[in-house]
Amino acid sequence: MTCQSDYHRLGRAPLTMMTRRGMFNVSLSTAVGAMMGPTLSSAFAGGATGGYGAGKSVILLWLEGGPFQTDTFDPKKSSDDKLGYRYRPVSTSSPDLEIAESLPLLAAQGTELTVIRSMVSLEFDHSPAQYYMQTGWRGTGAIQAPAIGSIVSHELGAQPGADLPAFVSIGTGGFPAGYFGTAHQPTVVWDPEQPPENLGLPLGVAPETFARRLRYLKALEDGDPTRAFADRFRTGREEAVRFMKSRHRSAFELAREPVQIRDSYGRTKFGDGCLLARRLVEAGVRFVQVRQTGDDPIGYDTHENHYKVHDPLIQVLDRGMSRLISDLKLRGMLDSTVVIAAGEFGRTPTINSNQGRDHWTKGFSIAVAGGGFRGGCSWGSMNDTGQELDSDPVSVPDFLATLCQAIGVDHTKEYVDDFKRPIKLVDEGHVISDILT
Amino acid sequence: MSDFIGTPQLEFMFRLIRRLYPAYDVVEEPGIDGHLKRATRTDMKRFPKIVCIPGILILLVTSCALAGPRGKAKIPPARRPYDGLPAGLTDHAAGRVDAYFDALWQRTSVTPAPVIDDATFLRRASLVLNGITPDADEVSSFLADDSDDKREFKVEQLLTRSRYADYWAFRFREWITQIRDVKGQSTNLVTLYYYGRQAMAENRSWAQIARDLLATDGDVSQHGWANFALYFDTEPNEVAEAASRMFLGTNLACAQCHDDPYVDEWTHETYWGMAAFFARSKIRMPSSTKDEYYDRFALESRPPSSVSTLPGGDASVDGDWGDVRAYVESEEGEVRIPGSMSEEVIMPTPLAGETMNDIDTREETRRVQFVAWIVDADNHLFARAAVNRVWLALTGFGFVDSYDGFSPRFRTRHEELLDELAREFIDHNHDLKWLMRTIVLSRVFQLEHGSGPEIGETWHAMPPRLLNGDQWLDSVVRATGEEERVYSLANEISQLLEQEHDDRVDGVVPWDPRSEQTDKSKVPRPSEPPDVRNAEQKRLEKLRQDYAGIGERVAQLRARARTPMSPTSEALMSMNGEVVAASIQRGATVGRIAELSTTLEQVEAGYLAVLGRHPEKEELQLLSDSAATDTMESVADLLWTLLQTTEFRTY
Secondary structure, eight states, X not given: OBOOOHHHHTOOOOOOOOOOOOOOOOOOOOSSSOOOOOOOXXXXXXXXXXXXXXXXXXXXXXXXXXXXXXXXXXXXXXXXXXXXXXXXEEEOSSTTOEEETTOHHHHTTGGGEEEEEEEEOSOOSHHXXXXXXXXXXXXXXXXXXXXXXXXXXXXXOSOTTOOSOSEEEESSOOOOOGGGOGGGSOEEESSTTSOSTTOSOOTTOOHXXXXXXXXXXXXXXXXXXXXXXXXXXHHHHHHHHHHHHOGGGGGGOGGGSOHHHHHHTTSSHHHHHHHHHHHHHHHTOSEEEEEOOOSSTTTTOOSSSHHHHHHXXXXXXXXXXXXXXXXXXXXXXXXXXXXEEEOSOEEOSSOOTTSOOOEEOEEEEEEEEETTBOOSEEESEEOTTSSSEEEOOEEXXXXXXXXXXXXXXXXXXXXXXXXOOEEESSTTOOOOGGGBO | OTTTOOSHHHHHHHHHHHHHGGGGXXXXXXXXXXXXXXXXXXXXXXXXXXXXXXXXXXXXXXXXXXXXXXXXXXXXXXXXXXXXXXXXXXXXXXXXXXXXXHHHHHHTTOOOOOBOOHHHHHHHHHHHHHSSOOOHHHHHHXXXXXXXXXXXXXXXXXXXXXXXXXXXXXXXXXXXXXXXXXXXXXXXXHHHHHHHHHHHHTTOOHHHHHHHHHHOOEETTTOGGGHHHHHTTXXXXXXXXXXXXXXXXXXXXXXXXXXXXXOTTOOHHHHHHHHGGGTTEEEEOOSSTTSHHHHHTOTTSOOOSOOOOSTTGGGXXXXXXXXXXXXXXXXXXXXXXXXXXXXXXXXXXXXTXXXXXXXXXXXXXXXXXXHHHHHSTTOHHHHXXXXXXXXXXXXXXXXXXXXXXXXXXXXXXXXXXXXXXXXXXXXXXXOHHHHHHHHHHSGGXXXXXXXXXXXXXXXXXXXXXXXXXXXXXXXXXXXXXXXHHHHHHHHHHHHHHHHHHHHHHTTOOOOOGGGGGSOGGGSOOOSSOHHHHHHHHHHHHHHHHHHHHHHHHHHHHHHHHHSXXXXXXXXXXXXXXXXXXXHHHHSSHHHHHHTSSSHHHHHHHHHHHHHSSOOOTGGGGGGTTOOOSSHXXXXXXXXXXXXXXXXXXXX
């Protein structure tokens, strides 16, 4: 069963969300990296329908390399050797959803899961496909598009009173902030058990040494307030020092979690990342992305020995993601937090001569939970063997537009770049209202 | 100095000598394992020029080099006012640039900012040409030098150092990678850097670089130039678009999908007409080890293993290694407009040119003909784009606002000057160093900072700029003396290797632990007892590992420093990050300054090392109320503080 609604049975109404091309900001900055103009008021006001803005925060579980849809959220019964499927479909806690038996813990969270099985990407290689999935734009070089985390950071900022960055990236430096500029680059946590990058004092520098140095610096810099960039540095430094001393910094400290909770997330880098993401959202961070990598740096990119590499990864995913969902639910945060598991594409249904699976863009899966998504259902489908797209293809921009809708960001909003061109937040995306509450 | 030289002929000869003299300068660049020799050899290529000069000049060169026009001199006041460029300079292109702006400023009643003092000039020119701040010794000797044309001399020196190529190879690579955010899967960013370094060291002409990148077959793992096409996945339209942005200063990207609504001339057809030049360029990969691929791209010319004189050597160059793939021209391939109803083949058409329907009847390949068209002297776009690119990279101001900003939509600034420089650039065989020299020696480059929207038009003051990641990292590493430490490590390895080499040459077989297991009677006696020999080898191995480790770490930190980050993350990196913290801790500067007897001398030395100038009177008081427990700590405080200043992080 799918997430179809009455609305859907009546036929999908074309979504006309064109925005006016109004006045453009004409103050073209001559400095390198010209700033974007202010937003245009959009004709599309978001609307109360389609779960607009139910989600307040986003946790993106970034499955870099491209996980295999049939091993995870779109299981198939075919026993064709050429396909070499290993996992059977199992029922979940939702009567309308089956997922692969490889994800037993997530199956127990079935009522929360919304699975899109008909994702289509236009990019076939990792770097362009990641850029496309993150920004909704193909990286042709024509447009400096911001990644979704930077969009959310720019549009929503951190939760009021949070005194924490709006956007945190765990295990990856992240993707370009595009025309939103460096202020919307993420705060990076390389290792969930460590503080964010450079937040701690370096070894051998005592707090009183640091304080003394700051005093010297203040004396020097205050004497020269007219210098260009002085403001930028001062503000950056003040923010940095405030962050270093903030009591909210404890949100980054996994050690504060009870041992049982830490164990329940699996004690893996990814599991720790999921737990840290929960802590951060709880403390008011708006967008957290957690990159999953295995022992092998190739991640999900299993061109050889697919099952040897893929199996441990999905076990870790099952544990971390299911625990994250149940934990958020327990704390009453799931309704306001969107949890997404997505890679840049899927993997081929046929297994290659090296027992591997290659890149696959014509029908792969993304799983979503919480924050305005309906749950317990799927959208779109592949045929019985998993080799052909059957119904309701969803483009990458469609997905990002739907995500924007769920968290109350108008995806049709236009910004003006330094060529004075109006550029939509998400290019040509249509919201799939049926999977939203 | 110009008083001393009476006649124009003599002055010419003198300047020529000064031009050649810096060829000796490379000796001050430390290096490991043959760097030095290679660098010197490269620079010696300049010497054939001498041959055609009367013998007396050679004598003059030698005496000039030996005696050195700059002896030890008095320490000048902290900021010696600079009274303008020497009069002789008006012969140069820089002089014509000055004349252009003089006239412009007079006409528009604009008062230009004052010319920067010597210390500021040295720092700015070093950062721009070598990507690094000068060290304290260089600052002192430059300030002490009282010759009139020391700035000209210094620019020559900076252009000759191996650092010039080390640094500009990064910028060159970035010129390509910034064209789009995503990279082609097989691109080898390391060999691309090597190629850039070699091209910059040889001062290969910009036209030759265009030929290399666009029209030369190659395997990316060996031939860095082949990465240009691979970076854009060898898609004909993407390569053509990138080529237009890189070499014609023109961005056609919008016309890929639609007629550019802002530019009448650039239609869908224009875009695909350009793409057609690359319709027959393909990626090849070897299918087996016996493949003809290996016959053609014999893996003998692997990239040189130690070209970089950056601390940490080649390992400190960041970037992905790609796959074994080649960029080659094939016999067939056409482009059609995607999604178009007609199946019509689009034939190659240069921008604003005639469709070349007979292109395939000629002997040269399509892309060779493309390059011939772009570098042709009649194609004004090529030289204009190059002048704008280098001007923008060096000053932060461009004739248009971006490297690829030429478009009928935007006004080009200072059109007349641009045309003149473009003409001269062609006359100088597309010589990048000539262009850089002209810009750096012009007054407009040497103006003090200023702000306001109008400076973007009249360029009567310099826009302050942030150090880029490479400039920042390398300058921190130098100012703290970490560079020195890494170089001495490299030298030590080099000496040990030489020692080992000498042993072999002398016929003494070095100790080989494996020989213990073989027939002992056939093995010559080791030169030293096994344990000593072993220990030495172990030490060498350890040193080499340390050195490689430093290189790899530097590469990571370099890549991170170059990544855009928020001002907060940037501040955290600057205050707490490994680059600053570890360099202060390990580098030689703290210890050396701590040996100075008074606090005033320490502050003085700190300013010279970090900011490249003498401190002002009030700045000398910096450490006067130091609460640090010992001298080492208070000097570390001093270096840290100066490294955080706006002055250090901008130029």
